[in-house]
Amino acid sequence: MSRAASQRALLVERSALIVVVAIFLAPVAWLISTAYKPARDIFSIPPSFLFTPTLANFRGVFHYFDLFSLLESSLVISLGTTALSLLIGVPAGYALARARTKWAIGIAYFFLAVRTVPAVATLLPFYMMMRDIGLLGTWWAVILLSTSLNASFVVWMMFSYFRSLPKELEEAALTDGCTLFGGFCRVALPLVKPGMVASALLCIMFSWNDFLYSSFLTRSGSKPISVALLTAYGTKDITWGTLGALAHFSTIPIVLLALVLNRYFVQGLTRGAH
Amino acid sequence: MAFLVSRVTARPLIRPFGPPSPARGEGVRFGRRSYLDTSTKPSLPYRRRRQLFLILLGAPALIYVLAVAVWPLAQGVDNSFYDYSLLRPTKTAFIGLDNYRALWINEEARRSIVVSAIFTFSAVAVEFGLGLGLALLLWRDSLFQRVCLALLLIPVTVTPVVVGLVFRALLASDYGMLGYYISAWGLSHPRGWLGDPTTALPTLVAVDAWQWAPFMALILLAGLKSLPTDILEAAEADGATSFQRFRLIILPMLLPAIFLALVLRTMDAFRVFDIVFATTNGGPADATNVLMIYAVKQGLEFFNIGFAAAIANVMIICIAIFSFLFIALIRRADKRANEL
Numbered sequence: 001m002s003r004a005a006s007q008r009a010l011l012v013e014r015s016a017l018i019v020v021v022a023i024f025l026a027p028v029a030w031l032i033s034t035a036y037k038p039a040r041d042i043f044s045i046p047p048s049f050l051f052t053p054t055l056a057n058f059r060g061v062f063h064y065f066d067l068f069s070l071l072e073s074s075l076v077i078s079l080g081t082t083a084l085s086l087l088i089g090v091p092a093g094y095a096l097a098r099a100r101t102k103w104a105i106g107i108a109y110f111f112l113a114v115r116t117v118p119a120v121a122t123l124l125p126f127y128m129m130m131r132d133i134g135l136l137g138t139w140w141a142v143i144l145l146s147t148s149l150n151a152s153f154v155v156w157m158m159f160s161y162f163r164s165l166p167k168e169l170e171e172a173a174l175t176d177g178c179t180l181f182g183g184f185c186r187v188a189l190p191l192v193k194p195g196m197v198a199s200a201l202l203c204i205m206f207s208w209n210d211f212l213y214s215s216f217l218t219r220s221g222s223k224p225i226s227v228a229l230l231t232a233y234g235t236k237d238i239t240w241g242t243l244g245a246l247a248h249f250s251t252i253p254i255v256l257l258a259l260v261l262n263r264y265f266v267q268g269l270t271r272g273a274h
Numbered sequence: 275m276a277f278l279v280s281r282v283t284a285r286p287l288i289r290p291f292g293p294p295s296p297a298r299g300e301g302v303r304f305g306r307r308s309y310l311d312t313s314t315k316p317s318l319p320y321r322r323r324r325q326l327f328l329i330l331l332g333a334p335a336l337i338y339v340l341a342v343a344v345w346p347l348a349q350g351v352d353n354s355f356y357d358y359s360l361l362r363p364t365k366t367a368f369i370g371l372d373n374y375r376a377l378w379i380n381e382e383a384r385r386s387i388v389v390s391a392i393f394t395f396s397a398v399a400v401e402f403g404l405g406l407g408l409a410l411l412l413w414r415d416s417l418f419q420r421v422c423l424a425l426l427l428i429p430v431t432v433t434p435v436v437v438g439l440v441f442r443a444l445l446a447s448d449y450g451m452l453g454y455y456i457s458a459w460g461l462s463h464p465r466g467w468l469g470d471p472t473t474a475l476p477t478l479v480a481v482d483a484w485q486w487a488p489f490m491a492l493i494l495l496a497g498l499k500s501l502p503t504d505i506l507e508a509a510e511a512d513g514a515t516s517f518q519r520f521r522l523i524i525l526p527m528l529l530p531a532i533f534l535a536l537v538l539r540t541m542d543a544f545r546v547f548d549i550v551f552a553t554t555n556g557g558p559a560d561a562t563n564v565l566m567i568y569a570v571k572q573g574l575e576f577f578n579i580g581f582a583a584a585i586a587n588v589m590i591i592c593i594a595i596f597s598f599l600f601i602a603l604i605r606r607a608d609k610r611a612n613e614l
Contacts (some may be wrong), residue, residue: 007366013411014418014607016411017411017412017419018422020411020426021422021425021426024425024426024488025428027429027441027444028428028429030451031436031440036442044499057451057461070521088335091331091332091334092331092332092334092335092336094328095329095331095332098328099325099328107332107336111335114339114344116541117343117347117593118544118565118569118586118589118593119547119566120547120569120586120589121586121589121590122343122428123570123573123574124582124583125349125350125583126346128579129349129470145342147338148343151335151338151339152339152343180323180324180327184331195336203308208433211433211547211548211552222586229435229440230551233552235400240443243439247436247440249517251433254433257431258430258431259428262424262427265427266424269489269493270496
């Protein structure tokens with residue numbers, strides 16, 4: 001290919017990408033912009049693209065919603081789930097990667113299979129279990145159930161990270177007088193930090209964005225922001241501007257996390273898949 | 275690592291004469307106990323201790339998942355054999371496979387299976403087409419491409435319920451920014467794309483594709499980047515056109531990644547709930563009543579626990595069949611790609 005032709009190909013490729021990115025980001029941009037539009041500009045007919053920005057919608061959020069309680073619920077549920085999932089998932093991933101039995105790979109596949117089960121299958125019996133032991137409507141119910149899925153994900157992911165780590169490193173530490181637990185904590189763990197960051201990031205994303213579990217396992221006082229968004233929709237006092245402003249708090253934290261920690265996010269999505 | 279280094283350098287470089295002495299910290303060590311150290315008997319041989327240690331690390335997760343995921347699943351299987359409704363819990367009766375039979379006989383249930391199948395198949399097909407195109411566009415390794423990938427992955431992170439609400443507002447025929455033009459140009463029914471039974475399902479497929487095609491692209495891109503560049507360069511040097519290179523080299527070698535991407539998205543699309551719940555909630559006229567929506571409605575709105583459990587179990591069986599099929603395909607494609 002001549003230089004001019006390859007230059008042209010590059011230009012075509014780049015402009016195609018720019019168009020595609022613009023299309024994929026347009027709905028998000030619309031969502032963000034609605035929050036700053038005055039009510040009459042959001043759904044003016046025909047639709048208008050120009051508006052004078054206002055913060056009135058954010059005042060609406062504080063007026064109609066107990067924002068701090070919603071954010072607190074979302075945070076407690078997602079951080080609780082993530083902490084618990086990593087706490088039990090990372091050691092299990094290590095154990096499966098280092099075990100010498102044939103069973104190990106089978107158990108790893110078992111964890112993978114648990115992740116693919118549709119949420120409703122466990123939700124119904126779990127709902128009744130929680131009702132019987134009186135945890136229904138608390139954060140614990142959601143944390144316990146979503147940890148079972150997220151921990152399985154963490155096990156599978158960390159299994160793949162630990163497996164690609166040469167075991168000679170830990171063996172060297174053991175001959176130097178390190179305990180088995182020390183070999184895990186002080187040699188293996190620091191080397192899979194990227195894997196742990198990636199798993200944590202995806203766990204936070206899954207549990208923060210979760211709707212099904214929270215909507216049936218929490219009550220009005222313990223519901224997270226994703227549930228509040230949908231129940232508020234269609235309530236006649238709440239305008240789209242207010243909803244858009246509220247959606248800021250649900251979407252932007254995760255989008256920012258994924259952009260700031262993009263390397264880990266991409267790594268997690270591709271590694272978690274294998 | 276720092277710990278390792280300090281242990282090594284702390285030792286004297288020139289060893290003193292004489293046999294290794296435990297007092298100087300010498301001798302072969304496994305764990306904390308030296309084999310030369312006979313003052314206390316070793317409680318367990320090293321292999322045993324290691325095994326026990328690994329079991330201790332692995333057990334909490336296994337027990338947890340058995341208790342919180344597998345136990346409810348087993349209960350679900352049990353429930354599915356009963357005519358069990360929370361509205362009349364005293365009239366629970368064992369009915370064998372009747373709940374499963376109802377899934378075939380009941381018009382609504384059969385329709386739901388068909389809707390789920392159509393949604394899953396078309397969503398995965400659309401996402402695959404878009405994803406492959408995007409992956410090829412993103413293949414070049416440059417800052418520009420990396421920034422584009424990061425931006426393209428934003429839809430994946432947006433709360434699915436919010437995605438549903440956004441498209442509901444955008445597509446509303448009277449006031450939505452897209453819906454207004456669609457209906458003004460006569461392209462939709464007065465109720466809009468989401469309000470009309472013929473267009474609601476394709477619209478949901480498009481919404482799902484908007485959110486998940488970038489993920490498909492990412493998996494395929496990872497596959498593309500792991501292709502051996504020497505083969506591709508050799509083909510180019512031999513004068514293969516870019517289409518020939520794609521069809522004869524890239525596609526066969528990419529097959530494992532393609533099947534992986536397909537299986538992941540098939541399982542997720544089959545379980546779709548949030549965006550459907552937030553946009554149409556199964557309507558209009560059951561046109562988008564996918565199995566998850568149907569099961570949740572039966573279980574948590576009408577409290578037909580037995581029937582809902584049967585739907586969920588059929589879903590699990592379907593997912594198991596998909597995954598075994600795809601795993602077999604991935605294995606075969608892997609073997610072929612290695613032969614290439």
